Amino acid sequence: MQLPSKLIQDAVEEMAKLPGIGKKTALRLVLHLLNSDKEQTTMLSNALVQMRENVKYCKKCHNVSDEEICNICSSNNRDKSTICVVESIKDVLAIENTAHYRGEYHVLGGIISPLEGIGPSDLSIDLLIERVSQHDSEVKEVILALSPTMEGDTTAFYISKKLKSCDIKLSTIARGVPIGGEIEYTDEVTLGRSIMTRTLFS
Structure with missing residues (x-):
């Protein structure tokens, strides 16, 4: 042109x-x-x-912020006992838009991907471990909200190993058939996970 x-x-x-x-x-x-x-x-x-x-990165959770500490971490209305670990800032925005989560976040800045040359040291995993393991930490649960890919699962496994010695509950977001989706068009892995992690009907 x-x-x-x-x-x-x-x-x-x-x-x-x-x-x-x-x-x-x-x-x-x-x-x-x-x-x-x-x-x-x-x-x-x-x-x-x-x-x-x-624009800065929050010193506590690594989210974007205008100040040293972001407005989520500095809010008194957030549940300090829960940290939701996500890959990127876009994931924070997506979860916030649901209005179903009131805890804090931790943004990794990516996921472990050897093919792309991204290792644990390239992410903010050490900052997360330090945050959870501090003697005055209020954290009781860490939610791993990472994409259901091989890289996402690898990152989740690595973090779980690092947090093994901490006295906290470690959970992951549910994976299954989407609302409005049809069973026959759902891939086998997703459908299998849905069956294995089924919940009581109420």
Whole structure:
């Protein structure tokens, strides 16, 4: 795609580097910004620079925050005895949107994946272990809310081994047939897990 302006070309190239954004969508967005008020484009660019320079990672749970400690960890309305371990910030947002969980979180920043060169030391696992094993820790349960993949299971197994000596309850999120799903279209592994981890009908 050759454009008459190198400045627009450069902007499109950078925009197209974003996930889910192809060259055509990038061009549409760039032209929209070009045709908008200059103030709108300036506000967008300033917001992006401010975000990149000033957003921090919570020292306690590794979630994104504007302060040293995020608003979830600093809230008095959260259950300090429960920590939900997740892979990424997107998982925190997804769980928060359910409005069914009132504990705290711990964001690993990824999962163990030897093929991608990601080991335990590349994640915030040590911070989690330190958080749970402190003598003044209020934590009574750690929920492993990791994706049901080989890498997710490997990470969960590694964390469970590390937490073995801690006097806490270790649980994992339920896996089974989704609401609205049909049995005949459910894969064998999911269906098998659903049968094995069945609950009482009420």
